[in-house]
Amino acid sequence: MIAIVDYGMGNLFSIYNAMNRVNGSPEIVREPEALGGAKGIVVPGVGAFGKCMERLSRFEGALSKALDEGTPILGICIGLQVLFDESEENPGARGMGWIPGKVVRLPEGVMIPQMGWNGLSIKRPVGILDGIAEGDMFYFVHSYHCVPKDRSVVAATTEHGVEITAAIHKDNLFATQFHPEKSGAKGLMILKNFVRSTQC
Amino acid sequence: MLARRIIPCLDCDLGVPGGRVVKGIEFKQIRYAGIPWELAGKYYEDGADEIVFLDITASHERRDTMVAVIKKTSESVFVPLAVGGGIKSVEQARDVFNAGADKITVNTSALKRPELISEISERYGNQAVVVAIDAKRRYNPENGREVVQTPEGPCWFECSFYGGREFTGVDAIAWAKRAERLGAGEILLTSMDRDGTYDGFDIPLTDAVSKRVRIPVIASGGCASPDHMLEVFQKTNASAALAASIFHFGEWQIGDIKRYLADRGVNVRL
Numbered sequence: 001m002i003a004i005v006d007y008g009m010g011n012l013f014s015i016y017n018a019m020n021r022v023n024g025s026p027e028i029v030r031e032p033e034a035l036g037g038a039k040g041i042v043v044p045g046v047g048a049f050g051k052c053m054e055r056l057s058r059f060e061g062a063l064s065k066a067l068d069e070g071t072p073i074l075g076i077c078i079g080l081q082v083l084f085d086e087s088e089e090n091p092g093a094r095g096m097g098w099i100p101g102k103v104v105r106l107p108e109g110v111m112i113p114q115m116g117w118n119g120l121s122i123k124r125p126v127g128i129l130d131g132i133a134e135g136d137m138f139y140f141v142h143s144y145h146c147v148p149k150d151r152s153v154v155a156a157t158t159e160h161g162v163e164i165t166a167a168i169h170k171d172n173l174f175a176t177q178f179h180p181e182k183s184g185a186k187g188l189m190i191l192k193n194f195v196r197s198t199q200c
Numbered sequence: 201m202l203a204r205r206i207i208p209c210l211d212c213d214l215g216v217p218g219g220r221v222v223k224g225i226e227f228k229q230i231r232y233a234g235i236p237w238e239l240a241g242k243y244y245e246d247g248a249d250e251i252v253f254l255d256i257t258a259s260h261e262r263r264d265t266m267v268a269v270i271k272k273t274s275e276s277v278f279v280p281l282a283v284g285g286g287i288k289s290v291e292q293a294r295d296v297f298n299a300g301a302d303k304i305t306v307n308t309s310a311l312k313r314p315e316l317i318s319e320i321s322e323r324y325g326n327q328a329v330v331v332a333i334d335a336k337r338r339y340n341p342e343n344g345r346e347v348v349q350t351p352e353g354p355c356w357f358e359c360s361f362y363g364g365r366e367f368t369g370v371d372a373i374a375w376a377k378r379a380e381r382l383g384a385g386e387i388l389l390t391s392m393d394r395d396g397t398y399d400g401f402d403i404p405l406t407d408a409v410s411k412r413v414r415i416p417v418i419a420s421g422g423c424a425s426p427d428h429m430l431e432v433f434q435k436t437n438a439s440a441a442l443a444a445s446i447f448h449f450g451e452w453q454i455g456d457i458k459r460y461l462a463d464r465g466v467n468v469r470l
Binding site for chain 2: 011013014017018020021046047111112113114115116117118119137139141159160181182183184185187188
């Protein structure tokens with residue numbers, strides 16, 4: 001079973017359907033205790049950083065425990081951003097801090113939000129990107145982007161005014177700024193790779 | 201760099217069980233194109249970057265049918281889905297989002313009550329609100345209008361509502377800018393002069409609006425060939441091109457059109 005964390009930030013229908021399509025046996029989970037039995041965990045996210053953290057905080061302990069036990073975790077969009085220390089979107093709001101660094105606003109002069117399909121530049125050949133080629137396009141919707149202190153966690157980037165962290169990988173933690181559940185066949189491939197990582 | 205998007209539009213008649221996709225010229229010569237979720241699935245497989253569903257019947261009783269159509273579609277279509285037609289409140293928008301829609305489009309209801317744009321964008325984010333504008337050329341440039349030079353002479357653009365049946369007196373370019381300030385994430389810009397003519401997009405209109413707002417503009421109305429898409433992408437900042445008949449009844453598949461554009465230097469997702 002792959003748990004999709006429902007912390008009340010919007011509709012999880014798309015990620016649920018996409019996980020179903022790649023035989024991920026998804027289950028929408030509304031209580032932290034239910035994460036214990038999961039083989040993999042998806043942290044989706046729409047909305048603002050501060051609000052997300054506020055609602056996600058009651059899952060923090062259970063998520064940390066799963067991370068320590070080696071359960072594969074996939075963050076999507078804001079689900080990537082909340083892994084960092086803080087965000088310019090809501091100064092003062094604390095992130096989970098699993099990845100040292102911060103989330104900053106996209107530069108002036110480019111379209112904000114970045115909304116649409118953009119190509120990946122692959123920095124490291126990680127399992128979650130198996131079958132994905134340089135330049136393959138994914139669907140992005142965001143106004144802020146992640147700047148990790150340690151660049152070695154970055155698995156792929158894209159370009160929107162500046163170089164943007166598109167995917168990170170650190171041990172059993174994966175996260176994407178783009179939406180694999182809205183990125184056609186290539187997006188499904190990433191979800192399939194994640195499901196495979198939960199079966200090892 | 202962001203790719204230019206190709207978006208098929210499904211005009212849905214929800215007056216029959218399960219709904220059906222139709223296309224007509226100014227509500228005449230209606231042709232039947234298929235079942236909404238089946239056509240959406242076909243266009244997804246063909247490479248559509250996003251799919252727009254417009255409820256052209258737009259009555260309260262039929263919203264349940266649209267919700268069912270979106271639920272069914274989102275089981276097997278994994279690109280963004282936008283839904284419009286008759287959405288007047290955050291509650292109605294919520295039903296559509298909960299069915300799996302990523303964006304809603306508003307037109308008449310936003311012209312009548314502009315705060316609707318802010319209400320939905322505050323709850324669901326700017327990216328979730330598309331303001332659809334149906335613009336008609338008016339060749340009587342008046343003071344206070346945003347005048348655009350066209351090969352046919354200077355004109356301003358008037359917004360229409362109720363599916364093109366009534367006019368508002370509202371300047372379309374000024375309205376686009378106001379919609380952006382109110383929290384719209386995107387403008388779906390349809391030329392009423394070109395819609396159904398197969399003469400190509402209204403380039404001066406698309407150029408003017410896409411230069412005056414920072415949010416993405418989807419060009420619509422008049423597309424009948426890949427050359428029309430090439431023209432709108434080469435001559436304007438449009439982020440996307442929307443069309444219906446060319447996909448429903450034409451000889452071109454979405455994938456063929458994208459390869460045609462890519463061969464001519466347009467950045468598209470192949």
